[in-house]
Amino acid sequence: MWATCAYQILNLLRSKITLLWTMGLPISLSLIFMGMFSNLDQVYRAEPIAIGIVHDEDFEQAPGLDEMVTALATGDDQLITVSFHESVEEAEKAAKDDxxxxxxxxxxxxxVLHLTTRGNGTSSALVLRAVLDSYVQKQAEYAALAAQGLDPQQLVTAEVTRVFTERTQVTKTVVKPATRYYYALLAFTCGMGALMALEAVRNVAGRSSAVGARRTLAGIPRWKVLLGTIAGAWICMFGCMIVVFMFLKFVAGVQFGSRAGWLVLAIALSSLMTCAGGSVLGTIRQCDPGIVSAISCLLSLFTGLYGDASQRLANMVEQGAPLVAQMNPLWQSTRSFLSLLYYDEMEPFVRSCMVICAMAGVFFVIALIRMRRMSYERL
Incomplete structure (x- = not known):
């Protein structure tokens, strides 16, 4: 068994095509993700826009408006850059000249806010309108209170600072929008590990090569041959996964949180499961590497790997048909990864790992049953 395992490790490490699919492709995809998501955190950030202020007598009589404009044009959350104009006509001319x-x-x-077509399409325009609406509402409240006879000192006492939104950190680790894509990429990489098991099983199958025929005739129990084969494929695949994991952590800058050690365990179990699944496909003569890649790509569709539409589809399947979603091996891998981020307790992670181990066991039994049927008479 150990000789079979060592032989498979050496053979798989020499296979450039297999290493390309299991290590080169994920690293290439992560580089694409780095380019796509480099500015994702800034998409919804309001950038300062150039706004003119008609500084006439009406502007000076508006209480607190000058202070509000100054606050919007300064500070870390600067919303506008200000230029002053003496009349509306002058401001309109500046707007027409861009x-x-x-x-x-x-x-x-x-x-009253007047925006050009280009200015109206900016995210800052929405925030600026909300600020001006808040100013108008507050001044109306003050006017109503003053009409009821409240003196200025009472108006100051009635001042209430409104907070429209408040940032709250729910998880221990800050989860960025791109994190789910990288976790789905890890699951996809595990799925490509089936290619290694496929090639390894075919190396010991009698119908594939002369070496496989001699191994079939040898007096070695089939379960030992299969176990050694899967072990060799799993060791190679786990090594490739560690390389991809380190690349994502130190090059792509993915924040895996304080439970990175448990994540490595989940990667190891997921790799074992996909290698066991690949061994089943390796016992099917008509199955080639292209079919394995297609299966991994199809299953990754329901883990949210291919963008926002894919994530919505994955959420819809999970909510509408949870049993179907849970039968997806790559969904289970992704779920085990994400559970380390989204949950404080370890119960969801342990449950996902147990399901992954059960799937690996089922795949191993199916592969062993098919391997036992590959006797010399059936070659």
Whole structure:
């Protein structure tokens, strides 16, 4: 058994095509992800836009508007860059010349925002409108309170600072939007490990080569041959997975959190499961590496690897047909990875690992049954 394992390790490490699919392809995809997601955190960040201020008598009479504009144009959360104009006509001319993307003019003590087509398409425009609406609402509240006879000191007491949104950290590790894609990539890489098991089983199958025929005739129990074969494929695949994992951690900068050690364990179990599944496919004569790759790509569709649409499809299947989703081996691998990020307790992770081990056992039994049927008379 150990001789079979050592032989398979040496043979698989010499297979350039297999290493390309199991290590080269995931690293190439991670490089693509790095380019795609490099600015993903900045997509929804409001960038400062050039806004003109019609600084006339109406503007000066609007209470607190000058201070609000100053606050919007300064600080770490700067929303606008300000240029002052003496009249509306001057501001409109600057907007037509593309010097500014819009301007604020006060009409009846109410600030009105005028934006160009390009300015209206920016994310900052939504925030700026919300700020001006809040200003108008607050001034209306103050006017209503003043009409009821409240003096200025009472108005100051009634001042309430509104917080529209508040950032809350739910998980121990900050989960970035791109994290799910990288975890799905790890599961996809595990799925490609079936190629190694496929090639390894074919090396010991009598119908594939002269070496396989001699091994079939040898007086070695089939379970030992199969176990050594899967062990060799798993050791090679786990080594490739560690290389991909280190690349994602230190080159791509993926935050795996404080449970990276448990993640390595999940990677090892997932690799073992896919190698056992590949051994089943290796006992099928009509199955070639292209079919294995197609199966891995199809199963990865339901782990959210291919973008936002794929993630929505995966969520829909998980909610509508949870049993179907759980039967997907790569879904179980992805779930075990993500459970280390999203849950404080280890129960979901342990449950996913137990399912992965059960799948590996089922695949091994099926492969052993098929291997036992490969007798010399059936060659």
């Amino acid at each position: 010097d500014i993307l819009g301007y604020i003019a006060v009409d009846s003590r109410v600030p």
